[in-house]
Amino acid sequence: TVSLQHGAHRSGNRTDADMERWRSHRLGQFIHWGLYAIPGGEWNGKVYNGAAEWIRSWKEMPHEAYDNLYKQFNPAGYNPQQWARQAKDMGARYMIITTKHHDGFCLWPSKYSKYTVASTPWKKDIIGPMVEAYNKEGIDVVLYFSIIDWNHPDWRTSLKTKEDTVAYGRFKVFVKNQLKELLTKYPTVKGFWFDGTWDESWKTDGAFSDELEQYLQSLHPGLIIGSRLRADEKGARHFDSNGRLMGDYEQGWERKLPEKIEDVHHNDWEGVMTIPENQWGYHARWTGHIKTANELIEMLARSASLGGNFVINFGPKADGTYRAEEQQLAAQIGQWMKTNGAAIYGGGYAGLEKQDWGYYIRKGNTDTVYMVVCNIPVSGYLRVKIPPQQSLQSATGLESGQPIPTTQTGRNEYLLQLENKKYDAPVVIQLEVKKGKERGEFEKART
Numbered sequence: 230t231v232s233l234q235h236g237a238h239r240s241g242n243r244t245d246a247d248m249e250r251w252r253s254h255r256l257g258q259f260i261h262w263g264l265y266a267i268p269g270g271e272w273n274g275k276v277y278n279g280a281a282e283w284i285r286s287w288k289e290m291p292h293e294a295y296d297n298l299y300k301q302f303n304p305a306g307y308n309p310q311q312w313a314r315q316a317k318d319m320g321a322r323y324m325i326i327t328t329k330h331h332d333g334f335c336l337w338p339s340k341y342s343k344y345t346v347a348s349t350p351w352k353k354d355i356i357g358p359m360v361e362a363y364n365k366e367g368i369d370v371v372l373y374f375s376i377i378d379w380n381h382p383d384w385r386t387s388l389k390t391k392e393d394t395v396a397y398g399r400f401k402v403f404v405k406n407q408l409k410e411l412l413t414k415y416p417t418v419k420g421f422w423f424d425g426t427w428d429e430s431w432k433t434d435g436a437f438s439d440e441l442e443q444y445l446q447s448l449h450p451g452l453i454i455g456s457r458l459r460a461d462e463k464g465a466r467h468f469d470s471n472g473r474l475m476g477d478y479e480q481g482w483e484r485k486l487p488e489k490i491e492d493v494h495h496n497d498w499e500g501v502m503t504i505p506e507n508q509w510g511y512h513a514r515w516t517g518h519i520k521t522a523n524e525l526i527e528m529l530a531r532s533a534s535l536g537g538n539f540v541i542n543f544g545p546k547a548d549g550t551y552r553a554e555e556q557q558l559a560a561q562i563g564q565w566m567k568t569n570g571a572a573i574y575g576g577g578y579a580g581l582e583k584q585d586w587g588y589y590i591r592k593g594n595t596d597t598v599y600m601v602v603c604n605i606p607v608s609g610y611l612r613v614k615i616p617p618q619q620s621l622q623s624a625t626g627l628e629s630g631q632p633i634p635t636t637q638t639g640r641n642e643y644l645l646q647l648e649n650k651k652y653d654a655p656v657v658i659q660l661e662v663k664k665g666k667e668r669g670e671f672e673k674a675r676t
């Protein structure tokens with residue numbers, strides 16, 4: 230190992246109440262909302278093929294045109310109570326909101342910048358009412374904050390000259406001031422979701438990002454900050470130069486999910502997912518594959534089965550309303566969560582051998598293990614293998630409440646028989662798996 234001043238300061242998962250709460254959420258909602266929703270991926274009759282929130286970087290979008298969009302920001306349909314209600318109905322336990330994306334536009338009236346909602350026809354704070362509405366629905370809020378700030382004259386992607394270094398020094402003070410301002414104005418928030426930390430300017434100042442993280446924790450003990458904020462003094466990100474995770478959870482899973490527990494090394498982690506292939510902000514024309522509720526539910530089950538949170542992204546329109554596809558998906562997912570949420574909330578890695586039919590999720594440290602069956606076998610039989618020294622005590626349909634016909638086919642192997650019917654969503658079975666030699670009821674039948 231190399232000796233590091235600004236690498237990971239802790240190994241192993243946090244076990245404090247704030248982290249336990251975050252870990253139990255399992256399902257979150259991401260909201261990307263800002264000036265980019267006004268063009269919505271189109272400009273001058275041309276369609277931008279990139280991610281809508283990056284339209285400012287498109288050669289067909291003059292910077293001056295983008296930077297004046299704030300004069301049109303006036304979301305008459307913005308109703309944070311409605312947004313919070315929809316998130317509640319979806320079953321989201323936390324929400325991540327873009328306070329400032331790479332364009333530098335602030336959805337709160339920051340006193341450190343002119344480029345905020347205060348300068349728009351809307352004038353009012355967007356973030357405050359949103360945090361209040363979500364908290365009222367019992368949903369925690371995490372603030373997304375981009376370090377990259379295309380609007381700020383002192384931001385630099387790299388430091389080539391003395392002037393760059395002096396300017397970027399001012400920029401880091403600005404960043405620290407804005408983050409303190411956000412924690413002061415919105416003290417109920419539970420964490421920061423940092424983005425835009427891949428620039429040389431940031432990567433080469435591991436000391437600053439380390440001090441910043443400690444500063445924020447001192448202002449707001451228990452704050453949850455993922456691995457995307459920091460770099461160590463050698464420029465390593467997410468994992469320091471000794472391969473140890475920096476931050477409270479692995480935050481690298483963006484539009485992709487781990488396959489097996491080794492991929493996440495039993496760390497806390499979070500996957501963030503777009504509904505289309507790659508759009509975070511509102512894009513008027515979604516192209517490519519739009520994920521269905523069942524696909525998103527399977528991703529959620531996979532995430533919980535590997536001890537991670539799954540966050541589904543929404544991109545509200547410029548007027549503050551949601552597109553129909555997003556409203557429908559939120560309702561469909563919520564429908565499933567109403568019946569099956571017990572298998573997801575507070576769930577984690579079960580330690581059973583993965584089978585083709587789907588995912589095991591253990592409820593905390595209990596004997597309760599849920600099966601989320603996503604691949605219904607033509608045979609109707611679900612194979613369950615229990616670790617040695619453990620035994621299957623019962624198998625019950627979560628929705629039906631009925632016992633699942635089960636036969637033991639080996640020392641620690643069972644076949645569960647699914648009812649022969651059409652399933653139009655993943656089906657959940659609740660297992661009670663006992664540790665120790667105690668023989669389960671199925672074994673008695675056998676001898």
Ligand SMILES: COc1ccc([C@H]2[C@H](O)[C@H](O)[C@H](C)N2C)cc1
Binds near residue numbers: 280283424509
């Ligand atoms: C260069 O590739 C990128 C850079 C930033 C992103 C941003 C998206 O705009 C969105 O905010 C996502 C969470 N973030 C990683 C995505 C891809």
